[in-house]
Amino acid sequence: MVKIRYLLVGGLIVIIGIFAFFYFFPNEEKKVKKQFHLLSEWVSKSPEENAFTMLQKIKNIGTLFDERCELKAPSQSLSGSYTREEISTYAGSARSHLSQLDLKFYDFHIFFPEKEIAKVTLTGRLTGRSGTGEQVDETRELECVLKKIERKWLFSEIEVVEVLKK
Numbered sequence: 001m002v003k004i005r006y007l008l009v010g011g012l013i014v015i016i017g018i019f020a021f022f023y024f025f026p027n028e029e030k031k032v033k034k035q036f037h038l039l040s041e042w043v044s045k046s047p048e049e050n051a052f053t054m055l056q057k058i059k060n061i062g063t064l065f066d067e068r069c070e071l072k073a074p075s076q077s078l079s080g081s082y083t084r085e086e087i088s089t090y091a092g093s094a095r096s097h098l099s100q101l102d103l104k105f106y107d108f109h110i111f112f113p114e115k116e117i118a119k120v121t122l123t124g125r126l127t128g129r130s131g132t133g134e135q136v137d138e139t140r141e142l143e144c145v146l147k148k149i150e151r152k153w154l155f156s157e158i159e160v161v162e163v164l165k166k
Contacts (some may be wrong), residue, residue: 028153029110031144032118035153036105039064043091045101045128054095062088065155066147072159098136101128116148121161 042057042064062084069087072079082090095101109121121143128136145157 013141028148029117032120032153033108033112033144035064035103035155036108036120036122039155040103040105043095043101043103045080045095045098047100054092058088058092058095061091066149069155070157075160075162098128099131101126101136118146118148118153120144120146 009068039061039115044061045054045057057104065087068083070081071087104127105124106123107121110118112118121141124140124142126136126138126140130136133156141161143157143159144155146153147156148154149165
């Protein structure tokens, strides 16, 4: 009876240890998804946001990008290679024109063609309200490349996929 109790307690400890390992040491796919969640959090804006919070979020956005990031969005005239500082500036400018902004990502398809490279195809939805009260609601398919640099996944390419219209 005592042996069974020790075995059950030992088994429970092993199960808790395995759970803790996966919870506290996420796999690479979860680390990549976390970068998208951070981008979503820092791009989003509530009507009550103060100037200090806005500046902190804009600064944080730049930390998610490689030194140079290739953006391809032909319909928005944003194609080109941008530094993280330029990306932060553009994000700040876009946020300033909106009183409310929400960015969400869905349908993640992540694969790793090389050890330090992640290719992600997903859907991004941007909703909000302009300063004049006009509603914004944009949904786009995106293809992104993230590179692992100094143990951190950074955006190095973002392309808006043009969907054919009927």
